[in-house]
Amino acid sequence: MRPISVQVRGLLGREEIERYNDLWEVGKFLESEGRFDLARKIQREIDLLAEPAVEKLMRYENRTGQAPVVAAPVIIDNRKSDKENN
Known part of the structure; x- marks a missing residue:
């Protein structure tokens, strides 16, 4: 049996999820x-x-x-600058 992805399951309604779970159990039993x-x-x-x-x-x-869904990475530099070292 091939499961469906979490993303696809998230788009299913309550009744569809229940039907999927029931079908999955039957399929695993048959296998x-x-x-x-x-x-x-x-x-x-x-x-x-x-x-x-x-x-x-x-x-x-x-x-x-x-x-775009993914934002650009943020770089945080916690090193002291040359002005702070003097």
């Missing part, structure tokens, strides 16, 4: 029993459930004309 044929079908259902959230996340990440 433990060696029923990979049925686990594959459960994985497909999980993929279908997550598809709208994945598309929404991709639209969010591919925005153009927006300010």
Whole structure:
């Protein structure tokens, strides 16, 4: 079973999360029993459930004309300057 990312899970509603968790448990059980044929079908259902959230996340990440999310690094120099040394 392939889990969906935390970012995608964050975009799911309460009912979708509950459905995902239930499908995940069933899929893990089927894998433990060696029923990979049925686990594959459960994985497909999980993929279908997550598809709208994945598309929404991709639209969010591919925005153009927006300010960058990550700020420039700030350098803090705590050394004494030459004026303070004299």
